[in-house]
Amino acid sequence: AMTMKSVGTADNDMVKECLDQLKEIFENNAKPDYEKCIAISTDASLREMIAPGALVIVSPLLGGVLFGKNCTAGMLSGALVSGVQLAVSMSNSGGAWDNAKKYIESGGLGPDHAKGSNAHKAAVIGDTVGDPLKDTSGPSLNIVVKLSAIMSLVFGTVIADHSGPTGGPFWL
Numbered sequence: 746a747m748t749m750k751s752v753g754t755a756d757n758d759m760v761k762e763c764l765d766q767l768k769e770i771f772e773n774n775a776k777p778d779y780e781k782c783i784a785i786s787t788d789a790s791l792r793e794m795i796a797p798g799a800l801v802i803v804s805p806l807l808g809g810v811l812f813g814k815n816c817t818a819g820m821l822s823g824a825l826v827s828g829v830q831l832a833v834s835m836s837n838s839g840g841a842w843d844n845a846k847k848y849i850e851s852g853g854l855g856p857d858h859a860k861g862s863n864a865h866k867a868a869v870i871g872d873t874v875g876d877p878l879k880d881t882s883g884p885s886l887n888i889v890v891k892l893s894a895i896m897s898l899v900f901g902t903v904i905a906d907h908s909g910p911t912g913g914p915f916w917l
Contacts, residue, residue: 839879
């Protein structure tokens with residue numbers, strides 16, 4: 746959900762900039778400022794990934810220190826199982842929405858459902874949702890699983906030192 750919201754925020758910033766530039770291009774015959782668009786995209790991609798990155802980095806460490814190594818093992822197992830399922834689902838459904846739009850545009854539904862029809866309009870909306878699923882959210886779950894595991898390995902000694910003899914929290 747965080748990556749989908751991030752894409753929406755970055756898209757809104759880009760659309761505002763493009764509309765401002767189009768106004769200047771049409772009214773004052775100005776040249777497009779490509780560097781500003783690239784800067785918006787780059788800044789948004791870095792800014793919007795701080796919270797998801799912090800969540801993935803801090804969760805295994807905090808869970809392990811507060812609740813023991815069994816908590817970290819459970820967190821890693823859950824991240825792996827749910828992450829793989831969600832990544833496959835998001836990538837496939839995003840691709841399906843993209844392919845549905847292409848199928849309609851190629852005339853696959855017949856002449857009554859060509860570009861501009863209600864079916865095409867619905868497919869464009871579906872593709873708008875599908876692109877972030879297939880291009881950002883699905884692939885980013887691979888990073889979630891890997892980074893969680895790496896953080897747990899790096900801080901494994903700290904987590905073990907803060908675990909009780911049964912693997913639970915040291916304070917129980």
